[in-house]
Amino acid sequence: MNVHDKYKPLTWWDKTYIPLVIDGLSVTLRHFFRNIRLHILNVLGIKTKERGAVTYQYPEEMRPLWPRTRTLHRLMRREDGSPRCVACMMCETACPARCIYIVAEERPDVQIEKQPKIFNIDLGKCVFCGYCVEACPEDAIRMDTGIIDIASYTRNGMLLTKEQLLNIQPKVENYVARPDLVEGQPIY
Amino acid sequence: MQALAEAAGKFIFFIGLIVLQIAAVLTWVERKQSAVMQDRIGANRATIFGMRMLGMFHMLADMLKLFTKEFFIPMGARKFIYLLAPMISLLFALVGFAAIPFGDVLIIGGREIPLQIANIDIGILYIFAVLGMAVYGVVLGAWASNNNYALLGGLRASAQMLSYEVAIGISLVGVIMVYQTVDLMEIARAQGQLLWGWLPQWGILWQPLGFLIFMAAGIAETKRIPFDAPEGESEIVGYFIEYSGMGFGMYFLTDFLETILIASLTVTFFLGGFQVPYLYADGFHFPWGQVVLLPNIVVAVLQFLSFLIKLILLLFIMMAIRWTLPRFRYDQIMHLGWKILLPASLINILITAVVLTLIG
Ligand code: SF4
Ligand code: SF4
Numbered sequence: 005m006n007v008h009d010k011y012k013p014l015t016w017w018d019k020t021y022i023p024l025v026i027d028g029l030s031v032t033l034r035h036f037f038r039n040i041r042l043h044i045l046n047v048l049g050i051k052t053k054e055r056g057a058v059t060y061q062y063p064e065e066m067r068p069l070w071p072r073t074r075t076l077h078r079l080m081r082r083e084d085g086s087p088r089c090v091a092c093m094m095c096e097t098a099c100p101a102r103c104i105y106i107v108a109e110e111r112p113d114v115q116i117e118k119q120p121k122i123f124n125i126d127l128g129k130c131v132f133c134g135y136c137v138e139a140c141p142e143d144a145i146r147m148d149t150g151i152i153d154i155a156s157y158t159r160n161g162m163l164l165t166k167e168q169l170l171n172i173q174p175k176v177e178n179y180v181a182r183p184d185l186v187e188g189q190p191i192y
Numbered sequence: 193m194q195a196l197a198e199a200a201g202k203f204i205f206f207i208g209l210i211v212l213q214i215a216a217v218l219t220w221v222e223r224k225q226s227a228v229m230q231d232r233i234g235a236n237r238a239t240i241f242g243m244r245m246l247g248m249f250h251m252l253a254d255m256l257k258l259f260t261k262e263f264f265i266p267m268g269a270r271k272f273i274y275l276l277a278p279m280i281s282l283l284f285a286l287v288g289f290a291a292i293p294f295g296d297v298l299i300i301g302g303r304e305i306p307l308q309i310a311n312i313d314i315g316i317l318y319i320f321a322v323l324g325m326a327v328y329g330v331v332l333g334a335w336a337s338n339n340n341y342a343l344l345g346g347l348r349a350s351a352q353m354l355s356y357e358v359a360i361g362i363s364l365v366g367v368i369m370v371y372q373t374v375d376l377m378e379i380a381r382a383q384g385q386l387l388w389g390w391l392p393q394w395g396i397l398w399q400p401l402g403f404l405i406f407m408a409a410g411i412a413e414t415k416r417i418p419f420d421a422p423e424g425e426s427e428i429v430g431y432f433i434e435y436s437g438m439g440f441g442m443y444f445l446t447d448f449l450e451t452i453l454i455a456s457l458t459v460t461f462f463l464g465g466f467q468v469p470y471l472y473a474d475g476f477h478f479p480w481g482q483v484v485l486l487p488n489i490v491v492a493v494l495q496f497l498s499f500l501i502k503l504i505l506l507l508f509i510m511m512a513i514r515w516t517l518p519r520f521r522y523d524q525i526m527h528l529g530w531k532i533l534l535p536a537s538l539i540n541i542l543i544t545a546v547v548l549t550l551i552g
Pocket of ligand 2: 088089090091092093094095096106139140141142143144145
């Protein structure tokens with residue numbers, strides 16, 4: 005089938021553009037009046053089920069995250085507080101951005117051979133693919149902190165060390181089981 | 193002397209306090225209306241003491257930015273013309289308002305003051321002249337900036353504006369035939385008469401086709417979407433590509449002023465101008481015989497408000513069109529102008545002539 009077959013040629017009436025303009029205006033004006041009604045109700049303090057806008061005013065208003073969203077990394081600890089990581093270099097190997105840098109050292113505990121001496125993640129390079137999490141055999145690295153505002157004025161500020169990664173406070177409240185069902189109104 | 197003071201007063205009131213303020217608010221409306229139409233919220237980051245006022249302060253921020261930015265003159269530009277062009281643009285967008293009747297006469301201390309800055313009895317021709325001059329600012333600015341993209345924008349602008357001026361001119365011939373005058377004040381007054389004793393004879397009643405042609409060609413004259421080939425941000429950026437600071441600011445303001453000018457002309461010609469249905473110089477005369485007498489000042493204010501409300505509604509529709517339609521391709525613009533609007537406006541003259549002859 006010729007791809008052009010599904011397009012009807014414009015009729016004389018269509019070529020005046022009047023029906024098309026009316027079609028387009030009816031769509032945009034429908035949105036306009038629906039949204040303006042919701043905005044006015046909201047300004048008057050009446051809560052509605054729908055939002056007047058699909059956007060979020062980010063710094064003030066956090067967009068609810070789906071449970072599987074990959075956010076800032078953290079390193080997990082064992083019960084005794086030592087890092088879970090065994091410095092196997094799996095994540096460093098898997099990382100497509102090559103932003104993980106690990107130096108291993110011997111661990112006093114005989115059952116577990118190694119532990120990281122240095123564990124740096126350069127977030128300026130990280131592409132948040134999550135391969136490091138998938139590669140880790142020890143569940144030592146996770147991307148479930150709910151922190152997405154990662155920014156710094158310097159490149160060095162984007163480089164997180166082992167201590168920082170171990171001590172990140174997760175903001176689990178940013179994760180919501182079903183963000184599409186969250187009700188709320190935009191901020192103006 | 194008194195006439196001069198009167199004209200200056202009207203100029204300051206109508207242009208300084210009404211038209212320029214509407215133009216400033218339009219920059220806000222453009223942001224917010226488009227946002228609401230597209231399920232967004234729109235610009236709201238400019239704050240004063242933490243107040244947001246629905247993003248109203250962006251007008252001030254814009255102005256501050258444009259005034260304080262460097263006005264850069266590119267290498268090889270014709271300096272004098274480059275400086276002059278935005279001013280020409282702005283000037284001809286502003287002087288067009290001189291002929292617009294914002295209301296009928298206002299009587300202060302026994303003196304009749306028509307609410308029109310200049311009572312030009314060839315108003316329509318004056319408007320044509322002003323609209324025709326608008327292209328000079330664009331073309332000169334484009335040519336003087338020594339930039340190929342600007343030149344392309346200028347070429348497109350001149351081709352487009354000349355083509356659509358033809359359609360604008362011929363579509364108004366119908367209006368002239370119906371009201372038998374080229375004086376804008378007389379046209380606006382004539383629209384107050386009633387047909388069959390109850391229907392106000394607004395221009396759109398006699399000239400529905402003329403109204404559509406004038407609106408379409410008028411939007412093309414403002415060089416805004418869907419007729420923004422001269423600006424075409426995604427391809428050539430536009431005839432003002434080299435302008436920065438207040439030079440760009442003037443082009444930006446001209447854009448909005450021209451939109452307001454076209455909207456006020458449409459109101460004057462087709463939507464009854466300043467007329468309120470059944471309102472005459474001495475008050476309301478309803479078709480069912482009721483009469484409400486009003487003092488002259490109330491009548492003048494009502495007429496002025498009526499003009500403003502019609503203007504604002506029309507501006508809303510023009511903004512909605514601007515944020516709904518995609519840009520026409522260049523050949524579509526020419527096709528629409530020469531092959532559709534021009535014949536349609538000629539047919540409009542023919543129909544008008546036949547109808548007028550039949551009615552007598
Ligand atoms: S998320 Fe991807 S890019 Fe970032 S550290 Fe892990 S593997 Fe490397
Ligand atoms: S894959 Fe896991 S255990 Fe291995 S080095 Fe990386 S974080 Fe440590």
